[in-house]
Each structure stands twice: as C-alpha cells, then as structure tokens.
Amino acid sequence: MKLKINTANSTTVSLKDGTEVLFSYETPVAAFLPGQGYVQTEVGYSSTTTRHIRAFTGGKCEKRPQEFFDTLLSAL
Numbered sequence: 001m002k003l004k005i006n007t008a009n010s011t012t013v014s015l016k017d018g019t020e021v022l023f024s025y026e027t028p029v030a031a032f033l034p035g036q037g038y039v040q041t042e043v044g045y046s047s048t049t050t051r052h053i054r055a056f057t058g059g060k061c062e063k064r065p066q067e068f069f070d071t072l073l074s075a076l
Contacts (some may be wrong), residue, residue: 001076010052013073021072023055024049026076028069030056 002014011023018034030040030053038061040053 006055007052009048009057012056017054019072021069022052024052028072029053030061031069032056037061039064039068045073 001017004012004014006012006022013021013023015021018032018076020032021028022030024045027045027049028041029043029045029049030038032038038057038059040061040063043066044050061073
C-alpha cells in the first residue's frame with residue numbers, strides 16, 4: 001500500500017492490485033478500480049472536494065453510494 005499526498009487536503013491510497021482510493025479531507029470520495037475504471041461518490045460535498053474528484057478521475061465517471069467508499073478499504 002502506498003500513500004500519496006496530492007494537495008493539502010487530498011490524498012490517494014494505492015494498493016498492490018491497482019486499486020486507488022481518493023480521500024478529500026478525511027473522506028474517501030472516489031476510486032480507480034481495475035477492470036471497472038473510475039467511480040465517485042454520489043454525495044455532493046464541497047466545491048473543493050468536487051475539484052479533487054475531477055482532478056483524480058479526469059471528468060465524468062460512474063457514481064456510487066457513499067457507503068461503497070466507506071467500506072472499500074475495510075477488508076485490509
């Protein structure tokens with residue numbers, strides 16, 4: 001597992017299987033899933049979090065419930 005600080009309030013966790021999870025502040029809000037691509041939370045957070053998501057995903061992607069992101073790393 002690797003941790004990358006993107007900005008003062010944006011961090012990415014990368015796993016060995018290629019999964020990447022974007023945290024905006026302390027909340028997981030988007031991910032890259034191998035074989036599926038980018039997904040993002042359907043919750044509308046702040047404009048700063050929206051910018052973090054756009055920078056990470058590169059634009060439009062599938063939306064999923066926040067619960068998906070809240071449990072994404074729980075198996076570790």
